[in-house]
Amino acid sequence: MQDVARLANVSIATVSFTVNNSKPVSPATRARVEAAMQELGFRRNAVGRALASKRTHILALLYPALQHRFRGTVVDFFTSAASTASERGYNLVLWPASNDSELDELTSTGLVDGVLLMEVQVDDPRVEQLTASRTPFALIGRTGDPSALDYVDIDFENTVAAAIEHLAQLGHTSIGLLDGGVGRGALRGYAPVVRTRESFAQEMAARGLTAFSFTCDENPAAGREAAATLMNEAPGMTALLLMNEHAGPGLVTGLHRLGMSVPADLSILSLASSREMAAMTDPDLSVLSAPSIELGRRGVELLIDQLDGGNQHERQSLVMCAFEPGNSTAPPRRAPPSE
Amino acid sequence: MQDVARLANVSIATVSFTVNNSKPVSPATRARVEAAMQELGFRRNAVGRALASKRTHILALLYPALQHRFRGTVVDFFTSAASTASERGYNLVLWPASNDSELDELTSTGLVDGVLLMEVQVDDPRVEQLTASRTPFALIGRTGDPSALDYVDIDFENTVAAAIEHLAQLGHTSIGLLDGGVGRGALRGYAPVVRTRESFAQEMAARGLTAFSFTCDENPAAGREAAATLMNEAPGMTALLLMNEHAGPGLVTGLHRLGMSVPADLSILSLASSREMAAMTDPDLSVLSAPSIELGRRGVELLIDQLDGGNQHERQSLVMCAFEPGNSTAPPRRAPPSE
DNA sequence: CTGAAAGCGCTTACAG
DNA sequence: CTGAAAGCGCTTACAG
Structure with a gap:
């Protein structure tokens, strides 16, 4: 960024403004800055940005993949969540944390902006841990008493x-x-x-x-x-x-x-x-x-609501499964005795 | 860290030394620092560390999950890679990048220390992109001419x-x-x-x-x-x-x-x-x-070799699949005409 | 619309 | 063994 600023003959602040569109920049200097970025192949360093802005723009989908194989229908939650996050300017990654210390490492170190929790248990210790660490989070699933939590779940x-x-x-x-x-x-x-x-x-x-x-x-x-x-x-x-x-x-x-x-x-x-x-x-x-696609999407929306201060989505919602007929259900061979 | 230093009556440098074991610290002050960390519930901020040390300790397993469903046997590569990384002090996450700009975002912004590439194509543009961005990477798979690359693959x-x-x-x-x-x-x-x-x-x-x-x-x-x-x-x-x-x-x-x-x-x-x-x-x-477990492990080892300057593993290796008999192979019903 | 400067939370020579 | 200080690459009030 220093180099870009020098080449474009502006301050690094101005470079930041044009990169982030965070303040108005005159067309002329914007053009100069952009040309300089082009020439230098500049990409803003995400770690520097994260430290200064206290935002990494990374969301973690927490799944205990080492204990519980990641496969089948749950994979669709991830895919949907990832593409929703991407649309909203975040990166969602699958974080295979399992034990406490790994979760700790994730939450208390500022590496991710928020967490989406999967494979939720009725009495889930991770909820307490996330709450204590003040990490924004939402559940795909719900605990026994989820009244205070942001969640989406199957009904x-x-x-x-x-x-x-x-x-x-x-x-x-x-x-x-x-x-x-x-x-x-x-x-x-x-x-x-x-x-x-x-x-x-x-x-x-x-x-x-x-x-x-x-x-x-x-x-x-x-x-x-x-x-x-x-x-x-x-x-x-x-x-x-x-x-x-x-x-x-x-x-x-x-x-x-x-x-x-x-x-x-x-x-x-x-x-x-x-x-x-x-x-x-x-x-x-x-x-x-x-309803994997819908729950993945809604989960990310809840999380981003917390992060960006939006408040546009239902904070707790349940979605039914949809019936899709196959060939495995039929009347019983012998009709039940009619009384 | 400031707070810890103040409470323990040392400089923040000393706190850093004891947290990282990067320099000798006398038992007495170590004890004071640790007590202070305890009391304050201190966790070192990973973003600050990453910026100063130019290391995030995050590895990305690159898988185009939005195009190519993440399921079946490939999931085992991830699990194995994640647990190996964890043993070696890194976090490995599944990064569902697909298009160029997403890969770009991953590599040129310093968010991850290295990349493990999956679903490799004979002529894979991501290899070039990773090389150009100077991101350390290894392949699980190999291109048409992988002679210059670090890889593990099925034989x-x-x-x-x-x-x-x-x-x-x-x-x-x-x-x-x-x-x-x-x-x-x-x-x-x-x-x-x-x-x-x-x-x-x-x-x-x-x-x-x-x-x-x-x-x-x-x-x-x-x-x-x-x-x-x-x-x-x-x-x-x-x-x-x-x-x-x-x-x-x-x-x-x-x-x-x-x-x-x-x-x-x-x-x-x-x-x-x-x-x-x-x-x-x-x-x-x-x-x-x-050989999913083995390839996942070896891929991570190759990557960490690059990162930590180790050089202990074969940089290119192929592993055979192991035959596991089921019940789907037998002699043909009609023996072939014997000439 | 633009810039100078402080600061995000650490690490790491350099001195002592 | 410990500390003062520079610096990692950005963002963001604050001034102008």
Whole structure:
């Protein structure tokens, strides 16, 4: 910048003004400055700017990628968040922090302007840590009591209700839930599964339907094993809500191997997943697909609202999953006894 | 730091020395400084440090996530690279830069110490850009002529040869390759596919085997369509190399629907993928799995060698994929006519 | 519209 | 072993 100023015969302040459009500059000197920048191939140093302005224009999407594989539908959140950030003049990067000290390093050192939190737990220690460090942040997800927080999340409650409604309409009265578990250790209490379980239990009870609940790891092999468990422990079950997209392919395979047909013998409806994941199986799954694009975008908007003092977006919002029919749900083979 | 210095009754230089262990400090004053830091909850500001030391300790894994979905086996490269970086005192973040100006922003502004490049093309403009900006970088992958670059890559040449050898041993003489294409627009010339095609053609010719070549998009639906194409255009083909892990599930499904059995009617061997992706299908695929962990680690080591002046690692290395048997390869149903 | 100057929070020769 | 001081590359009141 010094060099540019010298070459253009202005002060470095003026260079700064023209680079940032932060103060009016006469056309003539602007032209001189721009020519000089051209000639020197000048790029303003982001670190210097960050130190002086206390803004790095970097947002971090916090995802515990070392513990929890980054894959499947969650990837869409990142993509959407990154492109929204880019439109708004920020860079969003995926920050694979996991343990406390890494989060600490991120927040208390001024490297990023704000944080977007993913994989939120019901009782998430990172929320406290972020609050304490006064780092602006927003959640994609929500804790058990998120009333004081800025968040966007899937409306699991209504999504589960819609899922059960769909299956009940088809005539199912005995329905199971297969989820990926609520995690353990530092990642315990994974909120989406906690909420889905609760809503499932409530809604099934309210309708007087027979409910079953299963858990398996998030991979195809576990899904394959789960098929046998399902059939053994709930032989009368005719439909399943799947809250574990990575177990899906194995589950369907396992059912086939046991001589079960999908959807004739068991309807499957995948929750909070995506068409792409649903297309991994045969038949392809009917799915309530996660509003990833919208949540990624809204999360970034909330964060930038905090940063730029805007206040234009709903600070807390829930979005339903959208039903996308596949070929894995149908009426049960034997109609339920009509009273 | 000012505050700490005042409270501990030392200069800020001394605080810096004890924080960084950059100069000897007497135990007594070290204790005073540390007590003061404790009391004030001091964390050294990373931006200030970066400006003074010209080091941010951030590495960027460059992946064009907005164009090319970040998923599947490539995710393992990131995870491995991130944990290696973390062990070595750096933060590695996923930087979804795609167009020139975004890359420019990354490199010419001093925000990151170095860059790890993924999804390398045969003629990759980013290499030139990185070189011109004097940003330290290493490749996970390699260009057409990488002789001057630091890189780690899969040894596609020998991996393809091993794959063909495996199938030839089983008795196959008519073998196809189904890849995901070499990309178009800014992402044209995707090096892994270019290399695989070349090696495939050479090795098949050298062995006097009958070769077929197919391309389809990287998703299950495209794989399903490809099944029909394969059967129509190469009815005599008995084995297939799959260089398109995301088409795999659809491909197998599509074959089944056409009444083809895997591996009895068609053997499939997946290249540069992973057991996890291979487990998505039924039967699970035999796979030459990508050495993701090792390449992610080595890529970061190369980069840190440049940064810290170390020189301890091979600057160019190729790693073979490891064969992991699944259930998708077998001798062809009809033995080939024995001359 | 433009400039001189202070300051962002550190690191690092240089002296002692 | 410790400190005073310059400097990293910018931004931003403050003056003019």
